[in-house]
Amino acid sequence: MYDVAMREHQTGNCLSGEVTLNYRRFGKRGGTPLLIVHGVSFFSYDWIDAAAALATDRDGAGGDRDVVAMDMRGFGDSTWSAARDYSVPANARDILAIADDLGWQKFFLFGHSMSGRHCTWCAAENPARIAGLVLGDFSPENAPAGSQRVAQTVANTPDVFASVEDAMRYFKVDPASPAGQTRRARFEAYLKPVDGGFTVKRDPFFRDQFRKAIETGERPKLGVDLWDALKRLQVPTKVIRGARSDLFAVETVEKVRAANPRITLVEIDAGHNIALDNPDAVVRETRAFLEACEV
Numbered sequence: 001m002y003d004v005a006m007r008e009h010q011t012g013n014c015l016s017g018e019v020t021l022n023y024r025r026f027g028k029r030g031g032t033p034l035l036i037v038h039g040v041s042f043f044s045y046d047w048i049d050a051a052a053a054l055a056t057d058r059d060g061a062g063g064d065r066d067v068v069a070m071d072m073r074g075f076g077d078s079t080w081s082a083a084r085d086y087s088v089p090a091n092a093r094d095i096l097a098i099a100d101d102l103g104w105q106k107f108f109l110f111g112h113s114m115s116g117r118h119c120t121w122c123a124a125e126n127p128a129r130i131a132g133l134v135l136g137d138f139s140p141e142n143a144p145a146g147s148q149r150v151a152q153t154v155a156n157t158p159d160v161f162a163s164v165e166d167a168m169r170y171f172k173v174d175p176a177s178p179a180g181q182t183r184r185a186r187f188e189a190y191l192k193p194v195d196g197g198f199t200v201k202r203d204p205f206f207r208d209q210f211r212k213a214i215e216t217g218e219r220p221k222l223g224v225d226l227w228d229a230l231k232r233l234q235v236p237t238k239v240i241r242g243a244r245s246d247l248f249a250v251e252t253v254e255k256v257r258a259a260n261p262r263i264t265l266v267e268i269d270a271g272h273n274i275a276l277d278n279p280d281a282v283v284r285e286t287r288a289f290l291e292a293c294e295v
Contacts, residue, residue, distance in 0.1 A: 007052050013078075016097035017090070022077035023070040023098055024048065027055025030064035031294055032131045033104050035095060037069075039113025040154065040206060042273075043076035044069040045189045047112075050275050053283045054290070065290075070098055072115060074203035076190075084205050088224045091118035092125065099129065108290055112136035113247070113272065117222065120229045127234040132293040134286055135239045137272050139252045140226035146247030146272060155210035162197045164188055230259040237263045238289040240282060242270035264289075 009026045024044050034054060036047045047069040055067040071078040073094055074086055081090070095118065099107050108131050111119030116138025123130040153171075161167040165175040168187050174180045191198035209220050239256055241248050257265050266285055270277035 007048055009048070009052065011077075012101075014098055014101035016073070016094045018083060018085075019073045019081055019094070020079045021070060021073065021094055021098055023068045024051065025102075026051045026067045026069075027065050029066050031290070032106060032108055033066035033068070033102070034108040034110060034290065035068050035070065035098060035104075036110045037072060037091075037095065037112065037115035037119055038075070039115055041150065042112065042275075043190060043201065044071045045076070045186055046273075046275055049279050050282055050286075053279075054286060066102070066104075068098065068102065070094075072118075074205060076201050080203040080205075084203075086203075086205060088117050088121045088222055088226075091115070092122035095119065095122045096126065096129065105129070106131050108132050108134070108293070110134040110136060110286065111138060112275065113138055117224075117226055120226060120233070121224055123235050123237075124229040124232040130235045132236040132238070132289060133233065134289060135237065136274050136282070137240065137242045137245050137248050137270075139239075139248050139256050140230060141249075141252050141255070142247050143245075143249035143252070146245065149246060151210045151214055154207055155214055157200060157207055159204075160194060160197045160199055161191070164191060164198060167191055167198060167200070227259065230256070230263075233260050233262055235262065236289070236293050238285065239263060239265040240274060240285050241265060241267045242272055242274050242277065243267040244269070244271045244277075247272045 009024045011024055013020050013022050036051055038044060038046055051067045051069045055065050072091060074080050106129055109119045109123060116135045119133060123133045164187050168175045168180060173183055175184060190201060192201050213219055241253065253265060257263060268274065268278050268281035268285065274282050
């Protein structure tokens with residue numbers, strides 16, 4: 001989709017309480033900056049193409065917006081929480097820590113999947129800091145089919161994969177296929193070497209939480225009311241739903257729309273992994289929203 005030059009970026013990190021947060025930075029200072037936050041089965045690498053595109057103008061002539069994709073605490077190259085604090089408020093504080101480290105007084109926020117929780121809470125609690133919010137295939141109410149798929153995938157993730165290829169097969173990517181060859185670099189970045197092979201760059205805390213939920217039938221308590229947070233939003237908000245998503249049920253669409261008059265909702269031809277399934281539409285819809293907010 002994008003050439004190699006567009007994907008070039010800097011990496012950085014900052015402290016947020018007990019953890020060190022890793023991020024990838026694209027573009028240059030110009031318009032209001034944008035922070036992108038990934039979901040539970042993803043990390044910042046998955047948003048490289050979208051971030052690179054959003055850091056340029058429509059013609060791709062050059063960087064005109066500072067765009068950062070972060071690794072959440074416990075994911076990717078960010079460190080794990082020794083206190084195992086992966087709460088919504090803790091993740092919201094991490095968002096502000098990165099913005100503060102970069103000197104951003106006001107910024108746009110994009111949250112995909114699970115990070116939609118953190119971004120919604122952050123925007124509801126800090127309206128003066130957020131210029132606008134984009135929620136990628138997120139609603140406070142997950143559909144049962146998608147919830148079961150994610151729970152089983154995360155809970156059953158092996159501690160160690162013998163090879164990168166084994167990891168790809170587990171996540172249903174054929175390493176010998178053209179798509180697999182293209183995505184191999186992603187999996188190499190998603191894994192880290194350990195004794196006996198490779199492991200996913202994610203705190204086992206999340207695996208254990210899903211295992212417990214499957215065994216007991218009890219969902220982890222978030223400690224915050226996300227429907228209330230959605231209702232309290234005082235910033236322009238755009239929800240991008242994957243029309244084929246198994247996590248954001250079509251039955252929930254009108255409930256999300258009705259939660260707050262500041263919400264606009266669009267659907268694109270994609271499943272839950274909108275950045276992979278239809279990056280052009282994600283970039284188009286997000287860019288249109290950012291530009292409309294800056295008029």
